[in-house]
Amino acid sequence: MPSLEKIVISPIGYVKTKAIGDEVKDKSIISQIVINDNLIEALDGITGFSHVFVLFWMAQIPKDKRMILKVHPRGRMDMPLLGVFATRTNLRPNPIGLTLVELLKVEGNTLTVRGLDAFDGTAVLDVKPFDSWDAAKNAGLPAWWKKLEQEKEQKL
Amino acid sequence: MPSLEKIVISPIGYVKTKAIGDEVKDKSIISQIVINDNLIEALDGITGFSHVFVLFWMAQIPKDKRMILKVHPRGRMDMPLLGVFATRTNLRPNPIGLTLVELLKVEGNTLTVRGLDAFDGTAVLDVKPFDSWDAAKNAGLPAWWKKLEQEKEQKL
Numbered sequence: 372m373p374s375l376e377k378i379v380i381s382p383i384g385y386v387k388t389k390a391i392g393d394e395v396k397d398k399s400i401i402s403q404i405v406i407n408d409n410l411i412e413a414l415d416g417i418t419g420f421s422h423v424f425v426l427f428w429m430a431q432i433p434k435d436k437r438m439i440l441k442v443h444p445r446g447r448m449d450m451p452l453l454g455v456f457a458t459r460t461n462l463r464p465n466p467i468g469l470t471l472v473e474l475l476k477v478e479g480n481t482l483t484v485r486g487l488d489a490f491d492g493t494a495v496l497d498v499k500p501f502d503s504w505d506a507a508k509n510a511g512l513p514a515w516w517k518k519l520e521q522e523k524e525q526k527l
Numbered sequence: 528m529p530s531l532e533k534i535v536i537s538p539i540g541y542v543k544t545k546a547i548g549d550e551v552k553d554k555s556i557i558s559q560i561v562i563n564d565n566l567i568e569a570l571d572g573i574t575g576f577s578h579v580f581v582l583f584w585m586a587q588i589p590k591d592k593r594m595i596l597k598v599h600p601r602g603r604m605d606m607p608l609l610g611v612f613a614t615r616t617n618l619r620p621n622p623i624g625l626t627l628v629e630l631l632k633v634e635g636n637t638l639t640v641r642g643l644d645a646f647d648g649t650a651v652l653d654v655k656p657f658d659s660w661d662a663a664k665n666a667g668l669p670a671w672w673k674k675l676e677q678e679k680e681q682k683l
Contacts, residue, residue, distance in 0.1 A: 377535050378538070378586075380533065381620070383612075383621065412596040413596040413610040417610060417612055419613065419672070420672075421663065421668075422666045422667075426621075440568040441571060454569040454570045455569045457570065457573040457575065458572075464566060465536050469653075469655060471661050497621050499612070499625060502615055504554075505661065506662040507627060507629075507662075512575065512576060513575025515575075
């Protein structure tokens with residue numbers, strides 16, 4: 372019995388960052404996540420974790436771009452044309468961002484994190500601690516992905 | 528400039544499983560994800576990945592339980608009382624499930640996966656390939672979490 376009705380989500384907070392444009396892709400960037408005041412208790416104990424997943428809503432993607440079904444990874448024409456569910460493009464039917472970040476500090480309702488690729492003002496949907504179940508050992512990856520990965524390593 | 532308006536999401540598909548009750552927590556369980564027919568092209572190339580993240584909507588959590596802010600992990604009273612954002616409980620303001628699953632097979636609009644802890648009929652919000660950025664090496668974890676982890680290993 373599929374439940375295909377629309378789902379309504381209220382943000383739990385928002386992103387604060389000075390990064391603009393492509394700067395948000397820099398994994399060393401430091402941002403804040405400001406959690407709604409009424410949810411502050413829900414952060415108790417989060418400092419025990421060094422890494423958390425942040426789920427956020429990429430509102431910058433206009434509605435007509437959410438029906439793009441195929442892309443070249445990172446917009447590179449030398450990469451194969453792939454379905455959006457086979458990539459991490461932000462052009463997807465539901466533009467929910469998922470990023471693993473380093474949790475540096477928690478003060479009151481504000482988390483300071485490193486590596487969040489979200490723009491200033493982005494609505495945050497959830498924060499979840501990183502768990503051993505979240506990592507795949509020896510994950511199988513396609514050739515195009517390995518090529519991009521190699522290029523990334525050469526740049527570092 | 529926080530964007531705190533409500534967000535409306537349309538599912539991209541739904542879960543098919545014979546597992547009921549606590550059976551869905553069994554990591555060996557095999558389920559199907561049936562993607563909406565109009566999105567089938569968005570799956571092209573996904574078989575290159577052995578593991579994908581599934582984002583889903585835990586509609587079984589009633590609205591009044593979404594304002595529970597503190598829980599004992601896995602309901603165990605010998606564990607500390609923690610904020611929901613410091614745990615993976617399904618009692619959270621936005622009950623979005625996030626699970627890494629093994630991708631076994633893709634036939635038409637149907638993905639067969641292992642390890643999806645979602646009930647039959649659950650709305651699926653997104654599918655994303657597992658990426659090296661998603662794994663934290665040497666992640667710092669709280670003592671209560673390590674204790675649960677040890678117990679899990681002893682049971683295997």
